[in-house]
Amino acid sequence: MAVSQASLLLQKQFRELCKNPVDGFSAGLVDETNVFEWEVTIMGPPDTLYEYGFFNAIMSFPSDYPNSPPTVKFTSEIWHPNVYRDGTVCISILHPPGDDPNGYELASERWNPLHTVESIALSIISMLASPNDESPANVEAAKEWRERRADFQKKVSRCVRKSQETM
Amino acid sequence: MDSEDDFGCDYDDDDFYFAGDDDNNDSATAAAAAVDSDDEEEADVAADYEFSDNYPDDSNEIASNRHQQNFSILTEADIYQRQEDDINRVSTVLSISKAAATILLRHYNWNVSKVHDEWFADEERVRRVVGLREKEKEEQPIAVVDRPNKLSKLTCGICLEAYPSDRILYTSEANCGHPFCSECWTGYISTAINDGPGCLVLRCPEPSCAAAVGLDMIGSLASNGEIGKYSRYLIRSYVEHSRKIKWCPAPGCEYAVDFVFGSSGNYDVTCRCSFSFCWNCSEDAHRPVDCETVAKWTAKNSSESENTTWILAKTKPCPKCKRPIEKNHGCMHMTCREPCKFQFCWLCLSAWSGHSCNRYERAKHDEDEKKREMAKKYIERYTHYYERWATNESSRQKAIADLQQMQTVNLEKLSGIQCQPVTQLKFITEAWLQIIECRRVLKWTYAYGYYLPDHENAKRQLFEYLQGQAESGLERLHHCAEKELQQYVNAEEPSEGFIGFRSKLAGLTSVTGNYFENLVQALENGLSDVKAHGSCSRAASSKNLGETSSKVRGSRGSRNIDEWGYWSCEHCTFANVKTATICHMCYQRR
Numbered sequence: 001m002a003v004s005q006a007s008l009l010l011q012k013q014f015r016e017l018c019k020n021p022v023d024g025f026s027a028g029l030v031d032e033t034n035v036f037e038w039e040v041t042i043m044g045p046p047d048t049l050y051e052y053g054f055f056n057a058i059m060s061f062p063s064d065y066p067n068s069p070p071t072v073k074f075t076s077e078i079w080h081p082n083v084y085r086d087g088t089v090c091i092s093i094l095h096p097p098g099d100d101p102n103g104y105e106l107a108s109e110r111w112n113p114l115h116t117v118e119s120i121a122l123s124i125i126s127m128l129a130s131p132n133d134e135s136p137a138n139v140e141a142a143k144e145w146r147e148r149r150a151d152f153q154k155k156v157s158r159c160v161r162k163s164q165e166t167m
Numbered sequence: 168m169d170s171e172d173d174f175g176c177d178y179d180d181d182d183f184y185f186a187g188d189d190d191n192n193d194s195a196t197a198a199a200a201a202v203d204s205d206d207e208e209e210a211d212v213a214a215d216y217e218f219s220d221n222y223p224d225d226s227n228e229i230a231s232n233r234h235q236q237n238f239s240i241l242t243e244a245d246i247y248q249r250q251e252d253d254i255n256r257v258s259t260v261l262s263i264s265k266a267a268a269t270i271l272l273r274h275y276n277w278n279v280s281k282v283h284d285e286w287f288a289d290e291e292r293v294r295r296v297v298g299l300r301e302k303e304k305e306e307q308p309i310a311v312v313d314r315p316n317k318l319s320k321l322t323c324g325i326c327l328e329a330y331p332s333d334r335i336l337y338t339s340e341a342n343c344g345h346p347f348c349s350e351c352w353t354g355y356i357s358t359a360i361n362d363g364p365g366c367l368v369l370r371c372p373e374p375s376c377a378a379a380v381g382l383d384m385i386g387s388l389a390s391n392g393e394i395g396k397y398s399r400y401l402i403r404s405y406v407e408h409s410r411k412i413k414w415c416p417a418p419g420c421e422y423a424v425d426f427v428f429g430s431s432g433n434y435d436v437t438c439r440c441s442f443s444f445c446w447n448c449s450e451d452a453h454r455p456v457d458c459e460t461v462a463k464w465t466a467k468n469s470s471e472s473e474n475t476t477w478i479l480a481k482t483k484p485c486p487k488c489k490r491p492i493e494k495n496h497g498c499m500h501m502t503c504r505e506p507c508k509f510q511f512c513w514l515c516l517s518a519w520s521g522h523s524c525n526r527y528e529r530a531k532h533d534e535d536e537k538k539r540e541m542a543k544k545y546i547e548r549y550t551h552y553y554e555r556w557a558t559n560e561s562s563r564q565k566a567i568a569d570l571q572q573m574q575t576v577n578l579e580k581l582s583g584i585q586c587q588p589v590t591q592l593k594f595i596t597e598a599w600l601q602i603i604e605c606r607r608v609l610k611w612t613y614a615y616g617y618y619l620p621d622h623e624n625a626k627r628q629l630f631e632y633l634q635g636q637a638e639s640g641l642e643r644l645h646h647c648a649e650k651e652l653q654q655y656v657n658a659e660e661p662s663e664g665f666i667g668f669r670s671k672l673a674g675l676t677s678v679t680g681n682y683f684e685n686l687v688q689a690l691e692n693g694l695s696d697v698k699a700h701g702s703c704s705r706a707a708s709s710k711n712l713g714e715t716s717s718k719v720r721g722s723r724g725s726r727n728i729d730e731w732g733y734w735s736c737e738h739c740t741f742a743n744v745k746t747a748t749i750c751h752m753c754y755q756r757r
Contacts, residue, residue, distance in 0.1 A: 009326050066325055067358035113325045113355055113372050
């Protein structure tokens with residue numbers, strides 16, 4: 001029951017996105033028969049360090065979607081305080097609802113079944129535009145961002161260039 | 168003389184001791200009488216052995232006095248019932264549904280009067296904060312509240328499908344008008360319940376909406392297992408927020424203990440699972456020592472072993488109160504913490520005012536030596552108390568195991584050998600129970616002793632006297648129950664001495680019980696009968712008692728000569744002068 005609800009909803013959202021694409025974001029399925037794995041491309045938002053970059057990521061949805069959030073993992077190399085070294089995106093709306101073990105996030109900032117692929121994509125784009133160095137996933141990147149912006153910039157530019165090459 | 172001030176100045180840093188101030192006077196006299204009778208008892212310890220038949224009853228009385236039932240054990244069903252009662256009360260008084268009453272109560276931590284107060288002060292505000300339907304909306308049908316929709320179909324906010332309006336639900340208690348289909352609701356609720364107790368504060372899925380999701384909605388949408396989980400969370404929150412109820416901390420125990428605050432200041436409770444604990448601090452039962460001392464002592468024990476080295480290396484004890492002090496500021500002028508406030512020089516440890524220690528002096532060098540000596544003494548002192556505390560605990564554990572063994576195997580065996588019905592052997596079980604209880608009390612008195620200020624000489628003497636009495640009584644009892652009993656268990660045929668043994672053990676049980684009762688009472692009223700004695704005509708006898716006690720006590724550690732040069736007779740405990748070789752009291756050889 002739950003699985004079919006999840007897949008129906010995902011199909012619907014997929015169709016919706018194909019019809020009305022979001023700026024800076026495009027999506028496709030990794031495997032045409034599996035609606036739970038999406039391959040998305042996020043374009044670096046203009047006027048930021050990530051501008052002109054094309055970053056690929058895999059969005060994996062759980063079977064109890066939309067009650068639980070998907071995970072998003074960049075496959076392109078990306079240097080960002082809120083992205084783990086392995087590419088996993090760490091933003092509050094992708095964290096399951098309920099108690100926050102670290103006590104940083106309000107329940108209202110966390111996953112909620114009303115979120116859609118579109119709202120997740122927008123959150124990721126805004127994450128690229130304004131990193132949150134308060135609770136970083138990549139501590140080194142956060143430190144660099146805060147203290148040695150030039151080094152940070154250099155690393156990001158390298159990622160952007162690489163992402164363009166693999167296009 | 169026997170004034171509040173007297174009690175007030177004794178413990179500057181420990182206000183627990185004044186907890187029972189109101190009845191201090193009474194209990195002080197009572198304890199004085201008890202000590203008095205103790206004197207007589209001491210005089211004829213031998214005679215005690217003969218009370219075999221009436222004494223056990225007596226001690227039962229004492230035991231039941233000690234465990235006045237100031238608590239009751241609650242099962243999950245009992246708690247559920249109480250919770251129901253509270254919910255019904257609120258629901259009736261405020262004329263709201265039970266689900267709404269539950270939401271309200273949970274929000275105000277199950278405090279019924281607080282709910283009433285808040286509600287009647289500003290109902291609208293409470294409704295808004297808690298997430299209940301606003302008053303004027305209450306009367307309106309859902310369709311009007313809902314966003315205008317010309318079609319009869321509504322779109323679920325989660326799965327974005329259109330449904331006929333009968334398949335769309337809203338938060339039942341708030342009727343916020345955010346439409347979701349029943350399937351999405353079910354999924355939402357189920358995820359929340361499986362996610363933990365956070366489901367108790369579940370709100371409408373719409374992030375900006377504060378409408379609470381109530382019990383009736385859970386009841387109609389969640390599976391049976393989930394409803395069970397939900398109501399267990401409710402019960403848990405009820406207990407955890409109650410000031411009167413606490414879960415039994417024993418692993419796997421599902422009972423809760425409802426405590427009735429009385430005047431006694433005694434928090435020890437025994438759960439139906441047989442675990443005894445202090446209701447106030449959830450540590451093992453520790454009467455007569457107060458929670459604060461226990462906490463200090465426990466913290467000390469857990470940190471001490473690792474820290475001993477550190478303390479030795481980095482701190483110096485205050486020359487006056489001996490508390491270890493770490494220097495964390497640059498200058499050498501040290502001021503000890505309240506209440507000591509002694510000012511001294513960090514380098515030479517002498518009083519600060521007008522001193523100088525730049526010049527090397529032979530005498531000063533000895534000071535250094537003295538200083539190190541002091542640190543060593545501090546550790547030695549701690550080790551002394553710790554060792555006795557820990558050993559009594561392990562001894563208690565052993566006694567528990569022995570009792571177990573006794574009840575399962577040996578009693579049966581003994582009854583066969585000695586041709587006695589098992590019911591006649593109850594005195595053995597009673598003896599072991601007394602041992603276990605006494606080991607527990609004795610253990611904690613060592614924590615108490617550690618924190619008893621050195622300068623309170625009279626109190627310390629009385630304490631050590633009572634503790635010494637109780638301890639030697641307990642050792643005799645334990646020896647008798649452990650070693651002497653063995654010969655009757657291992658005998659081939661009924662032994663002649665068994666009846667005599669029975670009287671002895673029963674006698675020792677009750678005598679030891681009395682000693683400990685005295686000790687407990689004395690500690691619980693802060694050893695205040697030292698003062699009570701001083702104030703009445705018994706002044707002389709109390710002074711005597713004090714003196715004897717110090718002598719007796721001083722000898723306890725080494726069983727030899729104490730610091731005043733007295734030795735204690737092993738037979739009658741009389742303190743004899745060093746030169747005597749025969750006890751002045753009982754004429755036994757040293």
